[in-house]
Amino acid sequence: MFVFGIPVLEIIALISGVLGVWLTIKENIWCWPVSIIAVLASVAEFYEQRLFGDMGLQIFYLGAAIYGWYFWNKNKQKKFEVKKTPTKLIPLLMLATLSQTILFYFLINFLKGDRALFDATLTACSLTATYMMTKKWVENWLAWVLIDGAYVILYSVKFMWGFACLYLFFTIIAFYGWIKWRRTISLK
Secondary structure (H helix, E strand, O other): OEEOOEEHHHHHHHHHHHHHHHHHHOOOOOHHHHHHHHHHHHHHHHHHOOOHHHHHHHHHHHHHHHHHHHHHHHOOOOOOOOEOOOHHHHHHHHHHHHHHHHHHHHHHHHOOOOOHHHHHHHHHHHHHHHHHHHOOEOOHHHHHHHHHHHHHHHHHHOOOHHHHHHHHHHHHHHHHHHHHHHHHHHOO
């Protein structure tokens, strides 16, 4: 089903995705259940487009949203605030991302997915950035600016205009999220 030439699932993903990220910037725990709606709408569309890395990533996001919802709720009574990524973990995060990229590339190629290297790289980077977000590490937003900007290119190449618009908006609000969370650290 289409509205103005855009699949309904893309529209649902757009609206709930934007709302979910906005609530994350506000450090509002409702970001997680709203994000679940975006995830479920996206899975079917990515399957249809043969972007298996993105589809698998959405399944991961479902688990991450449940974990994030639980983790943020568990820590609401504690001092759980935005902080910088621990420097000693940066090489480990980079190694994990590279390892995932290689694994996903071979898996996506095996499944005859489209744009395998692009899809694998963005999937791996997104997993790392999501982990950083659940820990409230401010640099997650800079990672998202780069990742979401690259997704705009991928979805444009695939003529998935609804998702291209969504990720362009994500790029902009991720930059805003970085500014807002960085200010939170500065106020301490």
